[in-house]
Amino acid sequence: MTIASKQYEALTEEKAIALAQSLYPFPEGAELVCREIGDGNLNYVFQIKDPKSGKGLIIKQALPYAKVVGESWPLTLKRATIEANALQKHSEFAPGLVPAVYAMDEELAITVMEDLSHLTIAREGLIQGAAYPKLSEDIGEYLGRTLFHTSDFALHPFEKKRLAVEYSNPELCKITEDLIFTDPFFNNDTNDYEPELQATVEAIWNNGPLKLEAAKLKFSFLTEAEALLHGDLHTGSIFASESETKVIDPEFAFYGPIGFDVGLFLANLIVQSITRSGEERQVIVNHIERTWEVFSTRFSELWDREGIEAYKDTADYKEFILEKIFRDTLGFAGCELIRRTIGLAHVKDLDSIEDKNLRIRLKKKALQTGQTLILKRSELTTISAVSGLLEELK
Numbered sequence: 001m002t003i004a005s006k007q008y009e010a011l012t013e014e015k016a017i018a019l020a021q022s023l024y025p026f027p028e029g030a031e032l033v034c035r036e037i038g039d040g041n042l043n044y045v046f047q048i049k050d051p052k053s054g055k056g057l058i059i060k061q062a063l064p065y066a067k068v069v070g071e072s073w074p075l076t077l078k079r080a081t082i083e084a085n086a087l088q089k090h091s092e093f094a095p096g097l098v099p100a101v102y103a104m105d106e107e108l109a110i111t112v113m114e115d116l117s118h119l120t121i122a123r124e125g126l127i128q129g130a131a132y133p134k135l136s137e138d139i140g141e142y143l144g145r146t147l148f149h150t151s152d153f154a155l156h157p158f159e160k161k162r163l164a165v166e167y168s169n170p171e172l173c174k175i176t177e178d179l180i181f182t183d184p185f186f187n188n189d190t191n192d193y194e195p196e197l198q199a200t201v202e203a204i205w206n207n208g209p210l211k212l213e214a215a216k217l218k219f220s221f222l223t224e225a226e227a228l229l230h231g232d233l234h235t236g237s238i239f240a241s242e243s244e245t246k247v248i249d250p251e252f253a254f255y256g257p258i259g260f261d262v263g264l265f266l267a268n269l270i271v272q273s274i275t276r277s278g279e280e281r282q283v284i285v286n287h288i289e290r291t292w293e294v295f296s297t298r299f300s301e302l303w304d305r306e307g308i309e310a311y312k313d314t315a316d317y318k319e320f321i322l323e324k325i326f327r328d329t330l331g332f333a334g335c336e337l338i339r340r341t342i343g344l345a346h347v348k349d350l351d352s353i354e355d356k357n358l359r360i361r362l363k364k365k366a367l368q369t370g371q372t373l374i375l376k377r378s379e380l381t382t383i384s385a386v387s388g389l390l391e392e393l394k
């Protein structure tokens with residue numbers, strides 16, 4: 001459904017309520033309440049609710065600028081359309097694993113969607129020690145299905161290239177290119193780290209072989225249009241409970257290398273494995289293994305059953321592609337670990353550790369793990385080799 005378009009204006013809580021009333025059959029005479037619940041750096045997220053019936057919805061609106069390092073820079077509103085379309089595209093292939101989209105509007109740069117407030121953002125829950133028994137199963141399915149079905153192994157090449165144009169997302173990609181693949185590997189102003197990490201950080205900046213591998217990964221991100229990615233699949237983009245998982249926030253969606261989505265998610269689990277110990281840590285290591293197992297099993301099974309004719313009975317080639325995806329996954333996970341520790345955008349999992357010595361020690365571990373994943377990604381050929389590495393670096 002598309003709303004009658006008008007000129008862009010940033011919504012207020014009052015305007016969000018009026019818009020919600022025009023879009024959704026709230027009970028007669030309902031007195032709606034509205035709260036802006038976003039983190040306010042790039043987008044507004046309005047929650048509109050009828051407290052009596054409990055019915056509600058979310059209106060997410062893109063702002064025409066991003067607030068980063070205390071400054072504002074213009075950022076395309078087109079990302080709202082990309083987000084709404086990607087949510088709908090991904091729900092075709094992974095039904096139940098993304099919020100329902102009720103409406104969108106290009107001019108207003110809004111997506112109207114299902115309210116998921118009965119769930120918790122996975123990063124928050126994981127920091128509190130949640131186990132989320134369905135997390136890896138669901139995200140493995142989501143990854144296997146969305147990435148396979150939008151790839152050349154499933155689509156006619158004309159349709160694939162049409163989608164690659166539709167999801168051209170240069171401004172958001174540039175943020176990733178700079179913040180994940182470039183800035184953390186150089187002495188750049190956007191970096192942000194504690195003084196105790198100075199020597200470790202300088203060792204990264206002076207590590208020629210590491211920087212060469214990071215440059216190769218960046219080139220892969222820039223050029224390899226393998227599938228329609230989510231593009232920002234960290235644990236802050238996932239709502240979860242004991243029984244449900246939903247992926248939100250695909251405003252960075254574009255055609256890129258499959259391992260990028262898998263790697264970002266795994267890196268954020270690896271951060272959790274670094275902050276936990278004992279049995280709680282094992283729960284996360286199991287999730288890491290399970291994610292890859294479910295992803296690769298689903299991808300492989302879809303290849304055999306639903307792939308286009310040209311790829312039928314090409315077991316060796318399928319194996320080659322999965323090995324390539326695995327290698328990329330580890331490399332991208334390594335970059336994510338490094339940038340989340342010393343780059344512009346940190347993770348609360350590490351930053352919220354109050355004991356300073358412990359925090360610094362774990363941040364060094366994250367940096368070490370990241371470097372090893374990047375440098376050894378061709379030698380670590382199985383997910384159990386990755387668990388082994390995490391065990392060694394424990």
Ligand code: ADP
Pocket residue numbers: 037038039040041042043044045058060099113114115116117121236237248249251
């Ligand atoms: P951003 O792109 O600005 O990061 P997100 O889509 O990640 O925006 O949303 C920011 C926050 O708003 C989320 O962490 C969550 O708390 C809330 N939120 C977003 N979408 C929903 C939703 N469908 N239901 C409930 N809360 C949501």
Ligand code: MG
Pocket residue numbers: 039041
């Ligand atoms: Mg945010």
Ligand code: MG
Pocket residue numbers: 236237249
């Ligand atoms: Mg977000």
Ligand code: MG
Pocket residue numbers: 042232249251
């Ligand atoms: Mg976002």
